[in-house]
Amino acid sequence: MRPVAIIGTGQTRHSKRRDDVSQPELVREAAAAALADADLRPAEVDAILISNMELFEGRAFPELWAGAGAWAIGKPCLKIATGGTSGTSACIAAFHQVAAGCFDTVLVVGFEKHSEGHTQAGMALTDPYWDRSVAAGALGNFALSVCQYVQERGVSERQAAMVAVKARRNAAANPHAHLQLPDLTIEEVLASPVIAAPLRRLDMCPQSDGAAALVVAGEASARRRCRRPAWVKAAVTRHDKPYLGDLDRRLATMRTLRQAAAVAYRQAGIDDPVRDLDVAEIYEPVTYAELAWYEALGFCPDGEAGRLIEDGVTAMDGALPVNPSGGVLSTNPVGASGVIRVAEAALQLHGKGGARQVEGARRALATGYGVYAWSDVIVLESAA
């Protein structure tokens, strides 16, 4: 694939309710921030990709209304949606459109306004003949998966709580993050109410209103416009079977993430991810998932994820800081969450992380997770 790079990123303020702005206005905030960061005028954008889970807001073709916010009128604009991977899918689609030579610059904007609809109910709109009357949204799905994972791997509540604390403390250094709990302790996590055993309130991601955007550019433009472009070294997608019960012990096995990571690492020349990567922004909708993803992404052997968090390997001052942004556990506008992962990974390579900057970050990982088991794995690198 021809070289493409991310040259600018931007986000809105994320919060439980952004009723001060309409959907197009929310999109505009993120798009404007990304264009400003890339020092690009709206007229210089060739095409736009929008990422959003339409039924969460009860919409069909949400870009028809919201697209104007991304300066998409009179331009090529498409909407991508693949559940939780929507944002990463849209980024990968932009990589392909630029690498194809179709466009020089593509603006990707992901957004969600959970406050306008009913996400858990929307998530439960599954196969009406099979499990629609039983489906219990993301919370129920994760609780079942985590139940099995805990049984199999022996991960403790305390280790999961450490993930919760790491995420929220990291978020405190990210002005965009939704949840701001800088002083959160393990004890407070363990004291938060169980909402779906074994998950406690502070194990779960929030539902956020927010948008995120980034600019993808071809090689010449990227070099001209950006001091430290975040080059795309790998972008791998794997989808899996559709039903909750289809995959055996899904968190422990997670074959889509394992295979996508293996392929991406090969393409990007990564042998040992903890050594070769400088920072990772992974899509962890629940604390236990982050532990499972450590194993699937090869950060540690199976069964050692608990030790990895205890040893601080993935902390800000560890060998591989995971989610300096605070992750999905701190901010989760679903259609934007994947874009945020990629944008935060790119921002680290741009050296624009501010208080959440990982010093000297040169190689970054971003992942997306969707609909029970779908995975996107993206490796970015700043020039050697």
Next chain:
Amino acid sequence: MIRRLPIRMPFHYAAGASASRFFEVLRDQGRILGRRCTGCRRVLCPATAFCALCGEPTDEWVEVGPGGELLSWTEVPGRGAYALVRLDGGDTAMLHRLLAADAAPRIGDRVRARLADTRAGGILDLEGFELVGEEEVT
């Protein structure tokens, strides 16, 4: 085998900064405002935070209407008629209900916005547009 199943859910959409102000003035003062685009200088009505066409933000409130020109209309059986109207002083057109008219409407006809008797803050605070005779136009 076919089964018919419903989806029932309420949704609540933020009107946003510009539309909220537009609705507030419509509700409380019975006036219709447009927003002027900083780029193309068109007055957009109904009001939006930025211009769909040139992409620039809007920055100035301009009162428009209540009279205007009918740009198009359509009648949907069982649902009534709709009018696309460029209100006086505005550059874009507003789509709303076309209220019962004696004569068949013609494009270019003069119309006037009619306020709803009770107003709650929303586009239905306008009842719609009614055709006005030439003599009524001032």
Next chain:
Amino acid sequence: MSQPISVSHEMDLAWRYASGEAMERFCAGLTDGRIEALRCAACGLRYLPPRPFCGDCRARLTEWVAVGDEGKLEAWTEVQVPMLDAGTGRPRATPFAIGLVRLEGADTTLNHFLAETGAGRLRVGARVRARWRSERAGTMADIECFEVIG
């Protein structure tokens, strides 16, 4: 700055969902208190819900196998937070317990309600059995829930 105004719309739409051939047979079986899965001739995986195609082998599924109404609880949880039921527009009563059940004779698991809540008898590996309704309509709701046995 004006007070933010929001606009409400009530979705009340209906769709005519086609079951597909496999699911139609499965639903007919439920009426008689019978559960059947489709088995992949290539990999041997016995699929619930039955469907036209094995995604692993990329082959059509045609071989029906009988599945018991007893099985093993692979995972369970008790949901405490109220959530809207999109079919009725009303919140679902809480708490309720759901589980992943691997029925005897199936290789995928079935997610369904559990009869009891609380970590007393609910544990991974517990034996469970379908509690059938006396009046059945050929839907998954013909199984009211699964109850722990033994």
Next chain:
Amino acid sequence: MNARHRRRPGVWLAGAGQTGPAAADSRSIPEMVLAAVEAALEDAALTFDDIDAVVTASVDLYDGLTASNLAVTEVVGAVMKPETRIAADGLCAALHGACQILAGAYETVLVVAHGKASMASFPELTTWAMDPVYLQPLGVDFETCAGLQAQALAAFDERAERRWAELAAERRRQAAGHGVAPPRTAEEVLASPIVASPVRREMVAPRADGACAMLLRQTPGGRGSPGGGQTGNRTRITGFGWDLAAHAPGDRDLEQWAGVGRACARAYQASGVVEPADSLHLLEPSCHYAHEEELFVRASGAGSGPCVSPTGGLFAGAIPVAAGLSRLIAADRWLRQRDEAGCALVHGSWGPIGQGQAVVILEAAA
């Protein structure tokens, strides 16, 4: 192939398959899609193993299902493969698949779109695509918008309604036998009930159920290989473009389809078409209403030369979401049956008054 017709290597269309259009297909969505995919694979003489990636097109609200590509992941062979879902007209899935191949990301991409108009009231569903602040409270749907556009076109054109009726009658006649709509005379069209004045029921392309699948390849291999049994010209996509217009009808020039013009300009540039009237032999527009065809032809700059919708276009049955892809399949069939080189402009649209527009240029060498 003349000199002004050379640019990119293009993306080969290796095979296509389709179910429907049917008035009401009793099969489930995955069953319909599987039939289309198997037909495409057979046409291409390829197997599921040959597919590197899949691009699907579907709309959750239309299917009454969250993450609607879940329903088809298995039957499109996307388990443990890359899948991308575009929520727009299916033609966009084809042009994105072409992007993936031109990017060098994949060699063979399966493109799939499906729709079941029989599942729900489409006019009602489309109110949920309209601005919820200014338009949805009024009950505005896509048909209302079409009425506004047709009225603006007919206002100073006395013959317009008659012309549209004749066009609808002609397309219905051409579609007879392979579509869902019974033939109607122009008089019958003009006597049919109003949907949104001046649009009458028989001027609207009948909505239908169906699925379309297509295999795109980097190299011409596939179709015509031993066992495929295919004959005729090989076709390839040499250009494409798409565009989003303003949402509000009051922000649009109702008398033209400017978005088609912009999308075509991008496609012509990519495939090296300088004079569309000279280069194009076939137009396969997605016209959901009779009046849209005139708008399309004008905006495309194709003049009166090319053959337009010889099999009745969407009047054979407009499958929601899959409509544009069904036109690409029709164009492919037409070009393959000719024994000379040819060039087709294929079109898909979505949203009110064709807010979203996409075009693909499909070429066949003799």
